[in-house]
Amino acid sequence: MSTFNWIIQLVYVAAASCFVLGLHLMNTPATARRGNQLSTGGMVAAIAATLAIIIHAGTISATGWIVMLAGGLLGGGAGLYAARTVQMTAMPQLVSIFNAVGGGAAALVAIHDYINLAGRAAGPAESITITTLLDVLIGAVTFSGSIIAAGKLQGLISAAPVTFPGSRVINMAAAAIAAAASVYLIVTPSVPMLLVVIAAALVFGVTMVLPIGGADMPVVISLLNAFTGTAVAMAGFVIGNWALIIAGALVGASGGILTKLMADAMNRSLGNIMIGGFGTGDGGAAAAVGPGGDVRSIAADDAAIQLAYAQKVIIVPGYGLAAAQAQHAVAELAGVLEERGIEVSYAIHPVAGRMPGHMNVLLAEANVPYPLLKEMDEINPEFPRADVALVIGANDVTNPAARRAGTAISGMPILDVDHAKSIIVIKRSMASGYAGIDNELYVNPKTSMFFGDAKTALTELTAAVKTLVA
Amino acid sequence: MTTALLTDITIFVLALLVGFEVISKVPATLHTPLMSAANSIHGIILVGAMLIAATANNALGYVLAFVAAAFAAMNVVGGYVVTGRMLKMFRRRPAPAPASEPGKASADGQTAAANGSGSRA
Numbered sequence: 376m377s378t379f380n381w382i383i384q385l386v387y388v389a390a391a392s393c394f395v396l397g398l399h400l401m402n403t404p405a406t407a408r409r410g411n412q413l414s415t416g417g418m419v420a421a422i423a424a425t426l427a428i429i430i431h432a433g434t435i436s437a438t439g440w441i442v443m444l445a446g447g448l449l450g451g452g453a454g455l456y457a458a459r460t461v462q463m464t465a466m467p468q469l470v471s472i473f474n475a476v477g478g479g480a481a482a483l484v485a486i487h488d489y490i491n492l493a494g495r496a497a498g499p500a501e502s503i504t505i506t507t508l509l510d511v512l513i514g515a516v517t518f519s520g521s522i523i524a525a526g527k528l529q530g531l532i533s534a535a536p537v538t539f540p541g542s543r544v545i546n547m548a549a550a551a552i553a554a555a556a557s558v559y560l561i562v563t564p565s566v567p568m569l570l571v572v573i574a575a576a577l578v579f580g581v582t583m584v585l586p587i588g589g590a591d592m593p594v595v596i597s598l599l600n601a602f603t604g605t606a607v608a609m610a611g612f613v614i615g616n617w618a619l620i621i622a623g624a625l626v627g628a629s630g631g632i633l634t635k636l637m638a639d640a641m642n643r644s645l646g647n648i649m650i651g652g653f654g655t656g657d658g659g660a661a662a663a664v665g666p667g668g669d670v671r672s673i674a675a676d677d678a679a680i681q682l683a684y685a686q687k688v689i690i691v692p693g694y695g696l697a698a699a700q701a702q703h704a705v706a707e708l709a710g711v712l713e714e715r716g717i718e719v720s721y722a723i724h725p726v727a728g729r730m731p732g733h734m735n736v737l738l739a740e741a742n743v744p745y746p747l748l749k750e751m752d753e754i755n756p757e758f759p760r761a762d763v764a765l766v767i768g769a770n771d772v773t774n775p776a777a778r779r780a781g782t783a784i785s786g787m788p789i790l791d792v793d794h795a796k797s798i799i800v801i802k803r804s805m806a807s808g809y810a811g812i813d814n815e816l817y818v819n820p821k822t823s824m825f826f827g828d829a830k831t832a833l834t835e836l837t838a839a840v841k842t843l844v845a
Numbered sequence: 846m847t848t849a850l851l852t853d854i855t856i857f858v859l860a861l862l863v864g865f866e867v868i869s870k871v872p873a874t875l876h877t878p879l880m881s882a883a884n885s886i887h888g889i890i891l892v893g894a895m896l897i898a899a900t901a902n903n904a905l906g907y908v909l910a911f912v913a914a915a916f917a918a919m920n921v922v923g924g925y926v927v928t929g930r931m932l933k934m935f936r937r938r939p940a941p942a943p944a945s946e947p948g949k950a951s952a953d954g955q956t957a958a959a960n961g962s963g964s965r966a
Contacts, residue, residue, distance in 0.1 A: 394886050395863055401879055402870040404935040411882055411932055415925045418889065425892045428899075435899040442907045443898035446914030447891075453915075454923025461927060466877060473884045473924055476916035483913035484893035487906060502850045600880055607887045608860075612853050614893050620853055621860040622889040628864025629883040633876060710939075725873055732876025739934040746937060750873045 379431055384617075386424040391621040393417025398625060404745045421618050450476075463740045464697050467596055467730040468528040474596070474603045475521035481606035482514025485613050486569065493564045501561060503613065508557045510609035511569070512576045517602040519580030524595050527584070528729060534589030546582035549575045583649065589729075590694075590809040591648045593637040596730050598645070601630025633731045640725035640751075642777075642787035670805065673823035675832075678799050679839035682708075685762035687718045689754065691792055693727050695768015695802070697737050699829035705767060706741035708837040715844060720747050722754040722764075722790050724772040755791045764795035766816075768829050770808030776815050783810045798822040801832045878931045885924025891917035 376384075393413050400410025429435050435443075454473075461469045485507045492503065526532035553575035556568050587595055608623025638645050682688060690709060696702060709719045721743065727734040735748050749757075758764060766773055773792040776782040792798055798821050805824075807813055816822055825832055871879045894913035901910045 390889075391860075394889075395867060398864075398871070398879075398882065398886075399867045401875055401882060402872065404872075404875060404932075405937070407875055407878060407935065408929070408932045411878075411885075411925065411928050414882060414886060415929075418885070418921060418925070421889060421892055422895070425895045429895060432899065436902065438907055439898045439901055439910070442901065442911045443895055443914050446894070446898070446911040447918040450915035450918030450920075451922040454919035454921070455926055457919075458923040458926035458930065463931075466881070466927075466931075469923070469927060470877075470880055470884055473881075473888075473920050477884065477887045477890055477920045480890045480894055480913045480916035480920065481887075483909050483916070484890065484897055487897045487901070487909045487913070490905065490909075491900065500847075502847060597880070600883060603887050604883065607890045608857055610890055610893050612850070612857075614896055615849065615853075616892060616896075617853075617856055619889055619893060620857050622886050624857050624860035625864040625868075626883040626887045628861050629868045629879060632865065632868050633880060636873075636876075723873070730877055731880060732873055732878070735874045736877045736931055736934070739931075739936070742934075742936070742939050744938050745874055745935045748874050 379427075383424050383428055386420050387616070387618040390417040390421035390424070391618050393420070394622055394625055398629070463737055464700065465529070466733065466736060467592060467728075468525045470730060471521045471525035471528060471596055471599065474599045475518050475525065478514045478517025478521065478599075478603045478606050480514075481603070481610040482511050482518060482573070484610045485510035485514065486573070488613050489569055490566055493566050493569075504561050504564070506609050506612035508560060508572065510606055510613055511572055512553060512557065513602050513609065514606040515573050515576035516580040516583065517599055517606055519577040520584045520595075520602075521580075521599045523581050523584040524592065524599060527587075527589060528592060532585075536588045537585040542582055542586065546579060549579040549582060553579060586650075587648065588809070590726075591641075592729050593726050593731050593733075594634060594641070594643075594645070594648050597630050597633035597637055599630075601627050601634055604628070604630055637726060637731055640788060642784070670817055671820075671823050673799065673825050675825070675835040675839040676843075678823065678825050678836055679843050681763050681797060681799065682712060682717075682765070682836070683715065683840050683843050685712075685717055687757075687761045687763075688712055689720055689722050689758060689761045689764045689792075689795065691722045691724075691764060691766040691769050691773060691790055692734055692738070693724070693767065693769025693772065694729065695770075696829050697728060697734065697768075699768065701767065701829040701833050702737045702741040704830050704833035704837070706738065706743050708833055708840065709743070709747075711837055711840050711844075720749050720754065720757070722751070722758075722792075723748055724751055724769065724790055725788075727769060727772065751788060751790060755794075758791045758794040759796075761795040762797065764792045764798045766792055766798065766800040766802075767833070768802065770802075770814055771810045771812075773816050774808075774810075774812070774814045775819075776812065783812050792816060793819055793821070796821070799825055801825045801827065801829055801836075803828060875935075878928055878935075881924060881928040881931060885921060885928055888917060888921025888924050891921050893917070 397410040397414030400406040489507050527534050556571045604623045604626025608620050611619025723734050775793050777784045777787045777789045894917040898910035901907050
């Protein structure tokens with residue numbers, strides 16, 4: 376190996392190390408920014424090294440330069456614009472889009488490589504063909520699946536599970552065709568057959584995500600993230616670049632861990648989620664059991680009295696809070712309570728929001744200090760000491776029915792809201808949550824319901840507390 | 846089976862294990878920025894896109910290279926910028942004088958209230 380190649384390879388190793396250390400620094404919020412900067416530095420170094428390779432080889436055509444720079448500027452500009460302007464509530468969509476383009480780019484790299492090799496007399500070697508096919512398959516599935524996921528999150532496609540007669544058959548057929556065409560390609564190089572693989576993989580991605588319900592999105596995004604990482608690692612195999620292999624494996628690991636955490640937090644297996652959401656079949660039957668007991672509703676003034684004279688308040692935000700854009704309103708209420716010396720903290724269920732950790736970002740944006748954001752295992756022992764638990768737009772994750780066997784959510788880890796001394800629930804109606812069952816928390820004698828849109832209700836509540844203490 | 850493939854597989858498996866080890870220590874509070882950071886890292890595919898632009902020699906090759914470069918650049922630039930933007934919001938203590946809208950709105954509200962009571966008196 377020439378000195379030049381040595382240096383380039385060492386730069387790639389350094390870049391990969393920056394990615395690992397960058398992720399390591401994300402283990403506390405205090406060092407996370409430095410981690411991101413380190414990771415960015417690694418990326419810049421890897422890109423610079425690649426430019427050096429291209430210039431050193433000197434075989435690139437003028438058109439090649441133009442294509443590379445134009446594509447880079449266009450894509451980079453679009454990415455910069457999206458990243459600067461995106462609302463924090465829309466983060467899951469943006470992450471999905473980045474998964475889509477990452478997976479798509481990985482597939483394109485393999486496709487280009489395959490077409491080049493197929494044109495030569497010797498044809499591609501078997502091991503190259505296998506990694507190329509894995510890259511194309513995973514990349515194409517990620518691309519189309521992530522676009523559908525982003526469409527669902529943005530509301531362009533119904534968030535409810537979309538099924539139509541034969542959708543399952545099409546999904547299975549696409550998988551079978553992709554597999555059969557891939558086996559054929561390993562034996563006989565053929566560009567038209569590669570197009571069949573690409574088309575079948577794209578169809579599979581679409582029909583895989585369409586039947587998945589909106590509340591399962593945290594799992595789907597994590598899974599597609601893992602897919603993208605794997606596709607990029609495969610691209611590293613194809614072009615023989617270790618930086619891609621390491622980076623892809625890191626992302627694959629990250630996506631895999633998050634997928635498992637999210638599925639565990641819903642007490643559902645990955646297979647169950649992929650087959651289709653709750654509420655498509657047996658949810659109605661479970662709802663018919665219904666709760667006995669009365670629902671007590673409360674006015675803003677009475678709720679304000681409970682809050683203003685509490686010593687410890689735990690706020691339990693759910694997706695309803697984000698949907699109503701009420702994160703600033705809740706932070707304002709918490710601010711008023713804290714000025715009175717009341718201890719306020721936030722109980723965050725792992726699947727509160729539309730992607731892992733989404734609720735934390737929304738509250739951080741509303742200027743809530745991160746030490747107040749407590750994970751489920753950390754906050755659950757504190758509920759018995761709380762004078763008031765204020766539940767805003769969270770439903771299934773607070774339902775004590777999960778502790779009993781035989782319900783649709785049995786075994787799902789929940790926040791022990793019912794252990795608090797009193798409970799106020801802000802909710803628009805008595806409608807059931809995603810699991811399609813009634814929430815037993817709402818008929819608990821300690822619970823009062825404050826009906827209304829989260830943002831309006833919180834604004835009223837804040838005003839009432841201010842009047843009370845003035 | 847070539848030695849090169851075996852080396853690649855070894856690196857892949859070891860990196861996967863390192864990934865599991867490092868990422869399982871990230872707290873749930875940071876899971877969204879973590880996923881976004883992982884997103885930016887898979888933007889390394891830009892390296893692949895650049896290399897195919899360098900070897901492309903026909904129209905199809907240029908089209909593939911162009912789209913791949915655009916996708917990958919969007920991934921890498923957008924990923925890092927949005928991750929940075931999110932992480933900047935995580936503060937240990939509330940910002941004393943936030944330039945964000947809610948702070949401004951309440952300050953304006955107080956001024957308006959003061960003026961209002963003044964004129965009524």
